[in-house]
Amino acid sequence: MSEPTDPILEFQAVNTYYGDLHVLKNVCYTIGRGEIVSLLGGNASGKSTTMKTIMGVVRPASGRVLFDGAEIQDMPTSERVRRGIAPVLEARRLFPRMTVYENLEMGAYTRPKGAGFAQDLERVYTLFPRVQERRGQIAGTLSGGEQQMVAIGRALMARPRLICMDEPSMGLSPLYVEQVFDIIRHINAQGTTIFMVEQNASMALSIAHRAYVLQTGQVVLSGTAKDLRENPAIREAYLGELQVPGAA
Amino acid sequence: MTTFDLFLQQAINGLSLGAMYALLALGFTLVYGILELINFSHFNVFMVGSFIALWTLQQFGLFGQETILVGLPLAGVLLVTFTVTMLATGVIGVGIERFLLRPLRDVKGPAAMITTIGVSYILFNIILLTVGADSKNFPNPLPPLQIAIGGAVLRLREVLIWIIATLLMLALTFFVQRTKLGRAMRATAQDPEAARMMGVEVDRVIMTAFFLGSALAGASGLIFGLYYNFTSFLIGFNAGLRGFTAAVLGGIGNVPGAMLGGLIIGLVEAFGGQLIGSAWADVIIFAILVLVLVFRPAGLLGRLAPNRS
Numbered sequence: 001m002s003e004p005t006d007p008i009l010e011f012q013a014v015n016t017y018y019g020d021l022h023v024l025k026n027v028c029y030t031i032g033r034g035e036i037v038s039l040l041g042g043n044a045s046g047k048s049t050t051m052k053t054i055m056g057v058v059r060p061a062s063g064r065v066l067f068d069g070a071e072i073q074d075m076p077t078s079e080r081v082r083r084g085i086a087p088v089l090e091a092r093r094l095f096p097r098m099t100v101y102e103n104l105e106m107g108a109y110t111r112p113k114g115a116g117f118a119q120d121l122e123r124v125y126t127l128f129p130r131v132q133e134r135r136g137q138i139a140g141t142l143s144g145g146e147q148q149m150v151a152i153g154r155a156l157m158a159r160p161r162l163i164c165m166d167e168p169s170m171g172l173s174p175l176y177v178e179q180v181f182d183i184i185r186h187i188n189a190q191g192t193t194i195f196m197v198e199q200n201a202s203m204a205l206s207i208a209h210r211a212y213v214l215q216t217g218q219v220v221l222s223g224t225a226k227d228l229r230e231n232p233a234i235r236e237a238y239l240g241e242l243q244v245p246g247a248a
Numbered sequence: 249m250t251t252f253d254l255f256l257q258q259a260i261n262g263l264s265l266g267a268m269y270a271l272l273a274l275g276f277t278l279v280y281g282i283l284e285l286i287n288f289s290h291f292n293v294f295m296v297g298s299f300i301a302l303w304t305l306q307q308f309g310l311f312g313q314e315t316i317l318v319g320l321p322l323a324g325v326l327l328v329t330f331t332v333t334m335l336a337t338g339v340i341g342v343g344i345e346r347f348l349l350r351p352l353r354d355v356k357g358p359a360a361m362i363t364t365i366g367v368s369y370i371l372f373n374i375i376l377l378t379v380g381a382d383s384k385n386f387p388n389p390l391p392p393l394q395i396a397i398g399g400a401v402l403r404l405r406e407v408l409i410w411i412i413a414t415l416l417m418l419a420l421t422f423f424v425q426r427t428k429l430g431r432a433m434r435a436t437a438q439d440p441e442a443a444r445m446m447g448v449e450v451d452r453v454i455m456t457a458f459f460l461g462s463a464l465a466g467a468s469g470l471i472f473g474l475y476y477n478f479t480s481f482l483i484g485f486n487a488g489l490r491g492f493t494a495a496v497l498g499g500i501g502n503v504p505g506a507m508l509g510g511l512i513i514g515l516v517e518a519f520g521g522q523l524i525g526s527a528w529a530d531v532i533i534f535a536i537l538v539l540v541l542v543f544r545p546a547g548l549l550g551r552l553a554p555n556r557s
Binding site for chain 2: 055057076077078081082087089093094095096097098102105106107109110113154158
């Protein structure tokens, strides 16, 4: 496959354990600057662990994680955020008893206020007029779709160069799924690299440039999204809905 | 005294006790909110605080009740004593967290809680062995000003206790609601992992919770001394248990809840003592606690389950 020449994030032979459980087995990823890369895989394949390893919530037992060429596998999470990695967490994980605005402030936590805060807020509000309308509301009372917008907005407030998204479409109505994927594409077009775990493989492959397929902790397949869409194994395992007679 | 006068008098007493318990309850609630740890060392950080306050006042040449200060000297002495006491107990709290509790942070089960009980006894015995078992007369430099409201008496010391406790609680509320570190503290209480992934240094947040809670316990210990005119190595248990009960009553982990709970416990103690004797006040306090927990397990202002996934 075509490996990106200008990587922003790399996993080099990463092994991660939970106790005795070997979750990531010698995993290698290369995420190029400006790409959207999808990570596909079934339950317990190691997708969320990948995200946690990037954010430093889980430390790998061996291997290297490089961000912008620097080894980050031993850095505290706060330092990774400061360097430009922001998460959109599985199930949104907003701070439920804080207002929408305070959640956005938390997104900018590692940046001194004033350093473009108002400008970033404006950008989020432009992207999500709904978030602006709801800025005074307690986050836990928003609908799932609205929460996802705040979660993405919160990540943008960190002014990240890489956003790691864990299941951005989970639990959303089809209308919101469309919208969220449009937004992801838009954010990417403005220059932010996206590494995305997603159950909804057809959606994920429709906007991604490349993808990796993870199976019980091992990368079993990788390639351009186009190649993967046409791969019979992928079509059967992840794109079941395309197996309609006549669909090509 | 008429019944109304008695009522008024007990309301005055109850508010003062309530201020003391509320400040204590806040320490339990701040730490519990973030670590889900019941910090029993808090009982005796409060007690040590009242001794630090005693020693600080003695540095000003104040012993017993013979020296009265007014105006600026009084304000200055109180300001310095509160500051020194709160800083000292705050540092003690941070030390307990840093050296005794942090190593146990990821140990499952009751290890950390048992450790806090152990620390509580260590503080208790240090004071017993160094200061002795006798009650110590607590300096009271306040002029004996008082006004009569009907048959009830409102003394300067009560007004002062209310003002100081209110200012401290307003300051804490401002910190938690309006500052960046306070916001990080709330975020950590609501979802520690998500807060961490926003770049919050959780160790720093935990340290802050211990510092603030312990500093407020120190202030509470000083207020105890001013209110009762004595202190002793024994005061931690009763006051601490009331402070803890206040935190649970209000909804542990909830800051306004701790304040409300403290006030309620203080008023119940005062009125209960008046109506059916002080020996029964404890029975009433804990009966109320049990009833609230049966019918509202999360406490008056609390939520049953933290919103976590």
